[in-house]
Amino acid sequence: MALDVDSIRSQFPILQRTLPNGKKLVYFDNAATSQKPLAVIDAMSDFYKNYHANAHRANHTLADESTAALEGARDRISKFFGTTEGQMIYTGSATEAMNLVAYGWARYNLNEGDVVVTTEMEHHANIVPWQELSKERGIELRYVPVDTEKFTLDYDAMEVAIQGASLVCVGHVSNVLGVRNDIERVIKMAHSQGARVAIDSAQGAPHEKIFFDDLGADFLSVAAHKMAGPTGIGCLLVSEAALSEMGPFLTGGSIVKRVTLEDTLFQEGYAMFETGTPRMAEAIGWRVAVDWLEENIDFDVAHEHVQSIASWMATRMREIPGITVFGFPERKEAIGVVSFLHDTIQAQDLGYLLDAGGFAVRTGHHCAQPLMEAMGVGSTNRASVWIYNTMEEAEAFVSHLESIVSRFG
Numbered sequence: 001m002a003l004d005v006d007s008i009r010s011q012f013p014i015l016q017r018t019l020p021n022g023k024k025l026v027y028f029d030n031a032a033t034s035q036k037p038l039a040v041i042d043a044m045s046d047f048y049k050n051y052h053a054n055a056h057r058a059n060h061t062l063a064d065e066s067t068a069a070l071e072g073a074r075d076r077i078s079k080f081f082g083t084t085e086g087q088m089i090y091t092g093s094a095t096e097a098m099n100l101v102a103y104g105w106a107r108y109n110l111n112e113g114d115v116v117v118t119t120e121m122e123h124h125a126n127i128v129p130w131q132e133l134s135k136e137r138g139i140e141l142r143y144v145p146v147d148t149e150k151f152t153l154d155y156d157a158m159e160v161a162i163q164g165a166s167l168v169c170v171g172h173v174s175n176v177l178g179v180r181n182d183i184e185r186v187i188k189m190a191h192s193q194g195a196r197v198a199i200d201s202a203q204g205a206p207h208e209k210i211f212f213d214d215l216g217a218d219f220l221s222v223a224a225h226k227m228a229g230p231t232g233i234g235c236l237l238v239s240e241a242a243l244s245e246m247g248p249f250l251t252g253g254s255i256v257k258r259v260t261l262e263d264t265l266f267q268e269g270y271a272m273f274e275t276g277t278p279r280m281a282e283a284i285g286w287r288v289a290v291d292w293l294e295e296n297i298d299f300d301v302a303h304e305h306v307q308s309i310a311s312w313m314a315t316r317m318r319e320i321p322g323i324t325v326f327g328f329p330e331r332k333e334a335i336g337v338v339s340f341l342h343d344t345i346q347a348q349d350l351g352y353l354l355d356a357g358g359f360a361v362r363t364g365h366h367c368a369q370p371l372m373e374a375m376g377v378g379s380t381n382r383a384s385v386w387i388y389n390t391m392e393e394a395e396a397f398v399s400h401l402e403s404i405v406s407r408f409g
């Protein structure tokens with residue numbers, strides 16, 4: 001079964017857009033954030049127009065409707081990720097989800113000398129919280145290196161690094177290279193050492209169906225906005241065992257049973273972590289995004305579509321004089337990301353020149369400076385493909401890049 005890309009595209013209003021310079025938009029910045037189908041936009045607008053009220057906080061009709069929508073969304077979204085609503089904590093982002101692991105679990109369970117393992121390939125969201133905790137708690141932080149010939153994690157070094165570790169935190173898919181890490185192996189390795197394991201799936205979940213309970217990770221972070229959902233919401237999925245070891249992170253209203261001047265009794269389970277006014281509109285939008293994905297996408301077919309476009313682009317771009325493509329987007333398991341540089345056209349300039357042709361790509365260090373350093377570069381241009389992109393867009397992109405290079409290279 002092929003993807004019905006025309007039908008998919010027709011449901012994303014922004015993809016019909018023409019830029020101020022008259023060029024038609026070609027959106028290749030999906031690893032930063034995906035676009036949203038009309039169904040998601042309409043659902044959020046409907047909430048604000050018709051039943052907006054603060055969930056959990058009153059006994060009136062609107063509040064009941066808002067609460068039912070928020071909790072119904074949790075039920076639906078958690079099922080989509082192969083788990084149950086008790087294992088899902090709404091967060092503001094994937095970054096906040098990782099901070100919740102650091103401050104809601106590690107801060108309660110790790111002490112001076114305990115070891116946290118992460119990797120050189122990570123987004124800053126899976127490095128900086130560990131560095132901060134390490135300063136606060138004297139935790140030892142170990143990094144698994146990247147093999148910059150093969151562009152994979154060095155799993156032999158990981159075997160050594162996780163000896164005696166309490167927590168292993170690994171990205172599902174690299175946002176710079178599109179490398180899909182062997183998270184199943186990492187989870188087994190970590191558990192064989194008695195360590196808990198956290199997977200940063202900000203880039204994995206938009207491309208691969210997650211079955212959290214079957215996967216066996218203790219924590220998994222997701223960002224809704226990278227998978228057709230709204231900004232401002234994500235979640236942390238947590239195993240029952242890990243959840244029972246967690247304590248409050250952000251404190252204040254909504255997460256308490258009783259507060260006296262002396263102390264506070266907190267709620268249990270996910271309710272202990274969702275402080276303040278809930279993200280109602282965002283949860284409603286995300287639920288519709290999940291419904292939309294299930295109705296329109298077979299994830300295996302979508303992966304083939306995305307991978308074949310990125311693979312074709314990478315192969316053609318390597319033939320352009322002066323262009324270096326990082327990693328191997330041609331690999332079957334690679335996930336739609338083509339990071340590249342030209343040897344004389346500066347990355348920022350190349351980004352602007354591509355934009356002048358209507359092509360939205362990302363330029364910079366992609367919040368992965370340790371990986372950039374391992375690769376010996378300060379930044380890259382990054383084209384990232386998702387379900388609504390087409391081979392025609394890829395061809396137009398490569399041909400525009402060729403003309404930029406022949407003019408300015």
Ligand SMILES: Cc1ncc(COP(=O)(O)O)c(C=O)c1O
Nearest residue numbers: 093094095123125175202203223
């Ligand atoms: C691998 C990875 N982890 C975490 C994040 C952080 O996601 P968010 O900005 O939604 O918090 C990103 C965002 O690009 C990412 O690519």
